[in-house]
Amino acid sequence: MEFKKDFKIKPLFVNNEGLVIFTDGTNDVLPNQLACEAYGYKYDQKTGTCNSFLRNNKLEENFSNLTNKVQGANNKIQTGVHNTSVVGRNNIVNGENENCFISGEGNTINNGINNATVVGAYGKAIRQGELVRGGSTEDKRNQYQSSVVHLSCNTTDNTPTNMEINDLTDEFINTEANSILGFEIFLTRLEIGGSSGTAGNFSYRHIKGVIRVASNKVPTIVTFNTRILGKDGSNGSASVIDTGDNTGIFTIQVTGANNVNNIWNATVHLNETKTNIDIS
Secondary structure, three states: OOOOOOOOOEEEEEOOOOEEEEEOOOOEEOOOHHHHHHOOOEEEOOOOEEEOOOOOHHHHHHHHOOOOEEEOOOOEEOOOOEOOEEEEEOOEEOOOOEOOEEEEEOOEEOOOOOOOEEEEEOOEEOOOOOEEEEEOOOOOOEEEEEEEEEEEEEEOOOOOEEOEEOOOOOOOEEOOOOEEEEEEEEEEEEEEEOOOOOOOOEEEEEEEEEEEEOOOOOEEEEEEEEEEEEEEOOOOEEEEEEOOOOOOEEEEEEEOOOOOEEEEEEEEEEEEEEEOOOOO
16 A cells, blocks of 8 residues: 555554554554544544454444343343353353353353353352252342252272362362352262273262361361262272362362272262351
8 A cells, every 4th residue: 555645654454453553664653543544444532543443342242142042131141151041030141151051030150160050049150060059039148059060080090089070170169258068979980991990890979078168268078978879899989178278179089999990970969058257
């Protein structure tokens, strides 16, 4: 493009954001409004930039929500949400979520949580793939809900191994401060091979207990009992643990045997009560 009469700068290129960069023939420069509009572009006075098009955030949000379905009043779906359905009122999907479902009132799915389902009233999904049944009211002093998550892992030796939610790396069961979580776990261990393993050997155990999470997120884990419901071959071992640093994040740690290939699968039922009263 040639220099327009009486102008010492001209457009050089347009970036992916629509910003027009000018040049004086040697250096890249940002034009003033007069130069920008002289070459047929739009000048944004708020940002002081020259644009080939002005971004429409509302339009972008509408495009990003093409795969979502919303029914009811005052539901909010933030940006980056896909393949998600919301039915009811006053529900919130906080962004960067996929494949989620909400039905009810006042429910929430936290930012970045995928494959979650929340039904009932004032429930909150804070864990990947979580199924939540909210049982609260609009009074936010105390919140009640029950939920289910799944944990899994593989072992080939006797190294203690932390099970992960939905087989996602470093995804464990996080908690909220000032809460009590009763847990009931059904854990399956299945041998699938290894030089010392026997395909088809298994153990199936039931673990019950409770976790108190203080205001500083330090958890106290009390395991009520663990029992083997059935087995063929060895048991392996399993326990509910804090993943470290007293951050209120826990999981199941399992241990197999050397040269035995195990797959582990756990269904974790949570009965959760949260309060705004500080718990020490």
